[in-house]
């Protein structure tokens with residue numbers, strides 16, 4: 001199968017090159033000097049809200065009370081997501097949003113060195129189980145500069161870290177969608193309906209594959225569900241979603 005081995009891609013080389021140019025190491029959010037590339041400054045670190053167990057077994061939303069293993073939240077019981085499960089290391093807040101937004105700028109590509117270890121840890125349950133990594137195609141990742149595809153860089157770096165093949169172009173965006181911005185869950189689902197398709201190159205190649213779908217932010221899960229639906233219809237056995245941050249109602 002024409003998988004791309006997680007060896008160093010030219011985008012990663014570019015990212016590494018960019019990182020090497022930034023001396024000394026800096027926090028990708030605050031710009032403060034840090035000990036090692038990939039680290040966050042202590043003030044930014046303290047603003048990050050990390051998601052830890054207990055959380056919903058299906059969607060990964062943190063519980064505020066002790067839960068049984070395998071327990072799911074009310075929303076998942078009422079309307080089970082299409083994807084197999086979802087995890088994210090961070091709650092979506094001002095600090096995590098700045099980390100993600102910063103990463104979309106070419107000069108902050110070194111943020112991938114902060115993001116990858118977080119994703120590796122948050123996806124710990126997945127790595128023994130999956131055979132392929134696929135990123136959500138560009139949209140929120142819309143290019144500021146056409147030179148970089150941040151989703152691809154993130155997927156490649158993650159794939160290399162966990163030694164799992166990656167299909168950066170596994171999914172295609174077939175329809176431009178208005179920004180999900182302030183839309184409610186139902187509107188978001190309608191907004192992304194039919195927006196993604198399997199890259200025809202991989203027709204018949206995803207059968208029985210267990211896949212990790214990589215995204216930046218998990219909000220209502222409408223985009224993740226739509227992409228998962230395409231992959232499951234293409235024969236995938238499971239689609240686990242891994243996002244940098246997820247929205248949590250406070």
Ligand SMILES: [Zn+2]
Nearest residue numbers: 056059073076
């Ligand atoms: Zn849930």
